[in-house]
Amino acid sequence: MCLGIPGKIIAITDGANRLATVEVAGVKREINIAFMVDARHPLESCLGSWVLVHVGFAMSRIDEQQAAQMLDLLNDMGELT
Numbered sequence: 394m395c396l397g398i399p400g401k402i403i404a405i406t407d408g409a410n411r412l413a414t415v416e417v418a419g420v421k422r423e424i425n426i427a428f429m430v431d432a433r434h435p436l437e438s439c440l441g442s443w444v445l446v447h448v449g450f451a452m453s454r455i456d457e458q459q460a461a462q463m464l465d466l467l468n469d470m471g472e473l474t
Contacts (some may be wrong), residue, residue, distance in 0.1 A: 397445030399460035426451045
């Protein structure tokens with residue numbers, strides 16, 4: 394089963410290549426946000442967004458409440474260590 398981990402986009406690091414820094418449970422990683430950018434959602438609108446991250450890609454946007462619930466569940470399962 395594939396699992397998306399909630400993370401918050403905290404910086405756009407390379408706009409041309411659609412790369413951003415995401416923070417997941419205090420850990421910062423560079424990810425690809427190409428799936429998040431379209432005519433309705435320009436690159437700059439991704440900053441501050443909560444997303445589900447899977448294998449280095451932001452797969453979908455989620456709201457902060459969903460992110461908090463998922464992080465709590467993953468923490469309870471011991472998966473955030």
